[in-house]
Amino acid sequence: NAGVTQTPKFQVLKTGQSMTLQCAQDMNHNSMYWYRQDPGMGLRLIYYSASEGTTDKGEVPNGYNVSRLNKREFSLRLESAAPSQTSVYFCASSLLTGPSYEQYFGPGTRLTVT
């Protein structure tokens, strides 16, 4: 099992460009999450999907959109990148459709917006 995979691993964008971060899990998990991690800030939830077909905003959703393409895949889109979106982005998944303390994380995407 690959667990949670993310592509790309690194990306540099210019202000105003768009891109989609891809995430896939092969553990048959129901819930999936997108976080960003900034120095001194901890992990902050951008969006989550409690089950296939549903998505909800987290703590910092502005400037992002998501798509739960199927049970395995959950993508994060930046429509018009800004320097404030420079961060490390993590996708995670959990088995339960509900509050879940056990989340499995991907390796992250390091995004720089210039």
Place this chain on the structure above:
Amino acid sequence: QKEVEQDPGPLSVPEGAIVSLNCTYSNSAFQYFMWYRQYSRKGPELLMYTYSSGNKEDGRFTAQVDKSSKYISLFIRDSQPSDSATYLCAMSGDSNYQLIWGAGTKLIIKP
């Protein structure tokens, strides 16, 4: 004020020492308390979790929750260089999907 406070460190100790990592929080509704470990340039992985108050032990690791003081701790006995990582606390309530995370403490175990 952040909901969860965690000293960012770095905390540097010699191999074999007992390590104490801590978080304080302000939301009394939190019931689930987790410790995740994150190696450099990797995603976090769950180390331990505790529901409500009390202690939980797993090998060299002990998690402790004191809800009256809104304080949680992770103890590492006989620390090893392989324990060098950033340790993140996280917590949530009974009906909330969102984990609230501390900023993480960077731990360095010197051989």
